[in-house]
Amino acid sequence: MRWSESLINTLWQAPSEAEISSHKLMLRAGLIKKLAAGIYVFMPLGLKVLRKIENIVREEMDNSGALELLMPTLQPEQLWQESGRWNTIGKEMIKVQDRRERQFGLGPTHEEVVTDIIRKEIKSYKQLPVTLYQIQTKFRDEIRPRFGVIRAREFIMKDAYSFDQDIDGLNKNYKKMYNAYCKIFDKCALEYQIVEAESGIMGGNVSHEFMALADSGEDTIVHCPSCGYGANMEKAEIVNNEQKKANKGKEKSIEKVNTPNVKTIKQLTEFLKISPKNLVKTLIYKTNDQIVAVLIRGDREVNETKLLKLLQCVGLELANSDTIEKITGAPVGFTGPVGLKEKIKIVADNEVLNMKNFTTGANKKDAHLLNVNIERDFKIDISGDIRFITKSDQCPKCAGHIKIKKGIELGHTFKLGSKYSESMGARFIGKDGREKSIIMGCYGIGVSRIIAAVIEQNNDENGIIWPKSIAPYQVEILPVNVNDKETIQIAEKLYKKFLSEKIEVIIDDRNERPGIKFKDADLIGIPIRITIGSKKAKDNIVEIHKRDTGENKSVNVDDLLKNLTNICSFV
């Protein structure tokens, strides 16, 4: 490729909308252009990278025995009614109508379509197992698109679906995919961590997330260096024994104190000069069918995913102030478990069970209660692990010290079981002649997101540093002065040789000053740069520069031509 014909337009300054380095660099290097919030054009240079990643994904999927197909983006409402997700998936799915006012969704994922295909195609156990995959555009109307292609509303995803006779088969296929995913992310030179995850709206019980480690990541993960345990924040369990020691001592008598205008935990701890650890906060939550009071230690945060699971309900939100006043008889900020005006279920975090003589709201304006105790003063209806893990908690597996890190979710795998096959009637006749539901797994990779994750992990103040495997070009030829005869002769000779050897090469043939060309080369981050300057060109010498290490080496052109495919060995 000749730069002069490439439509690579770099920017000196990143557009102000970009916050994180990958987004800034993708815009500055001209890989993508924004069309609307969360909707991007892949420019030729960006598309080259995207295709490379797609090919890596495709190769590993094919190696694992999965079959590629292509499903439609436009999906009829009826299918989603069958699975029951037309309503539960909510506003995330972009819904459209055709001219006859029939409803369609733009596919955010393809369980429904693929299950429909399978229930029509698979009749017998002899056709199983089978795994299908596609690399395709997905639409999700994200509440808040962010960070360029990391959280986009239209993006490229690889989604795969496995179909088995039984759980054993699923486990085998799941392992295969898991291994393929590791290979894919290894090839992309990503540093990642695999964590246990919640399966959410997808269903099923076992689920793993593949997280690229990055400070700018939106997800938080827990990792134990001593035993290797990993989980995302929603999932990470808490082994609760920290407070047991503090639990000794007598129950003191309950006491009401005036706390005028003291509403927040912070104000309260300052006012009463107590630690938030001696405080129990009471949050009023609304589910689809009930209102509950949730008790948690003052310095902890409620993990709503865990709470949802414990309550076995759908829909969970903090009650508004009107509801709180109605339930507790006091304004927001003075809620407690003792003397609630209306009788509601009281849910407590495990940690609270071990607390004694703690402080709570009094359900009365400007008042709190000291020395509150469970059983004596109020009863708990349900308890469980409902808080977020913190770095001072122990590893749930080995009780070691855990680390908390930020990550970008690259891939997610699920053991779905029969959730979709049952609701949509995907069955097969087994060897025993009996009809059974097919056992499914599903596996997703955010293909376009990988680009951002790679850049996030591989850049410096000058630009992108592509790993060879996904670099848009392997080599950039940089003739310093295109008006110098010897320079351009050598540059063209090398360029043609690279082309004939099928090594991806770009030549910066623009009649620009050297500074501009060097800056642009650093920005777009091609792994190897061959600089041709007029002085050395006279001696038939060029300079090879590695973008990642910054190493330079002068090489004779003839030696280089003889050994092009080993170009890296020169440095």
Place this chain on the structure above:
RNA sequence: CGGGGCGUAGCGCAGCUUGGUUUAGCGCGCCUGCCUUGGGAGCAGGAGGUCGGAGGUUCGAAUCCUCUCGCCCCGACCA
């Protein structure tokens, strides 16, 4: 959706508070010519804007008011 902020040339911004000397500016980029060629040079000339849009106030609106659209940040949400 709740809270906050921003829309002025391809990108980054000033002007708005206090309406009129601004024919709407500046830096970068873009075009032409000269000059220059190892890290975003210099000189000279030039193109590019319905100041996000629609109403309104006014003799007069980028500037004030109302509505609207778009974008960004924080939060909640999320495979």
